[in-house]
Amino acid sequence: xxxxxxxxxxxxxxxxxxxxxxxxxxxxxxxxxxxxxxxxxxxxxxxxxxxxxxxxxxxxxxxxxxxxxxxxxxxxxxxxxxxxxxxxxxxxxxxxxxxxxxxxxxxxxxxxxxxxxxxxxxxxxxxxxxxxxxxxxxxxxxxxxxxxxxxxxxx
Numbered sequence: 001x002x003x004x005x006x007x008x009x010x011x012x013x014x015x016x017x018x019x020x021x022x023x024x025x026x027x028x029x030x031x032x033x034x035x036x037x038x039x040x041x042x043x044x045x046x047x048x049x050x051x052x053x054x055x056x057x058x059x060x061x062x063x064x065x066x067x068x069x070x071x072x073x074x075x076x077x078x079x080x081x082x083x084x085x086x087x088x089x090x091x092x093x094x095x096x097x098x099x100x101x102x103x104x105x106x107x108x109x110x111x112x113x114x115x116x117x118x119x120x121x122x123x124x125x126x127x128x129x130x131x132x133x134x135x136x137x138x139x140x141x142x143x144x145x146x147x148x149x150x151x152x153x154x155x
Contacts, residue, residue: 085131
């Protein structure tokens with residue numbers, strides 16, 4: 001990387017080492033000012049949680065928001081949380097407006113992310129059931145906090 005000095009017609013290259021030092025300093029400054037990291041540090045298990053946050057390179061909130069940005073992912077997780085293990089058709093009835101292809105792709109995404117488990121039963125007739133993994137069940141506290149926030153701030 002380098003910079004072009006207008007008027008002089010020169011290009012000055014920065015050494016890789018000085019660029020890396022500059023980037024590291026900026027990352028550290030960003031990390032120290034990160035409000036998520038500060039909140040994690042004040043949590044009960046602060047050391048483990050704060051190590052997860054590597055702002056601005058990796059933010060656990062960004063990672064979660066990527067999963068939750070889909071219209072149906074949170075609704076699917078919530079339905080499985082409230083009603084427990086369900087077959088595909090039952091799950092579709094509990095999520096108003098979702099199509100079969102959308103539910104299928106949402107379940108695949110959640111299964112890939114380790115939040116939902118798909119169990120196939122080779123009986124007559126064969127059937128499949130979906131349930132939350134331990135990671136999916138851990139969403140309980142998130143849903144409780146959303147309920148508290150909604151009760152307090154949304155009318």
